[in-house]
Amino acid sequence: METAKSKTVRERKLKGKVVFDIQKCKGCELCITACKEGGLKLSEKLNSKGYRYIIANNDLCTGCINCALVCPDAVITVYRTDGKKKKIDVNTDDKKKEKDIISSILKEIE
Ligand code: SF4
Numbered sequence: 862m863e864t865a866k867s868k869t870v871r872e873r874k875l876k877g878k879v880v881f882d883i884q885k886c887k888g889c890e891l892c893i894t895a896c897k898e899g900g901l902k903l904s905e906k907l908n909s910k911g912y913r914y915i916i917a918n919n920d921l922c923t924g925c926i927n928c929a930l931v932c933p934d935a936v937i938t939v940y941r942t943d944g945k946k947k948k949i950d951v952n953t954d955d956k957k958k959e960k961d962i963i964s965s966i967l968k969e970i971e
């Protein structure tokens with residue numbers, strides 16, 4: 862039997878998706894500062910010019926386009942989605958399911 866304590870339901874509105882031309886990114890971090898959702902970070906890897914490049918967690922993106930506006934090198938394209946709600950159930954008693962959800966989120970931001 863599931864209890865209210867053992868289960869957390871998070872609801873997200875997917876409103877935006879950002880795509881990068883990583884070879885043009887210089888890792889200046891202006892877009893990271895501009896993103897109020899905290900959805901951007903620098904990669905651990907380097908691009909062909911030797912810079913760490915930007916990667917996104919699109920689950921956090923609202924499509925506000927702030928990142929694209931501040932980027933001096935036109936690296937970022939923002940797509941707005943339909944704002945459809947997506948429910949993610951996280952049952953903290955089911956460690957395998959929780960691990961799978963975390964893996965899928967991490968895979969998306971790599
Ligand atoms: S569009 Fe807005 S919310 Fe999405 S990554 Fe860029 S600054 Fe962040």
Ligand code: SF4
Pocket residue numbers: 885886887888889890891892893914915931932933934935936937
């Ligand atoms: S603002 Fe542009 S060049 Fe600077 S880190 Fe972000 S995507 Fe890269």
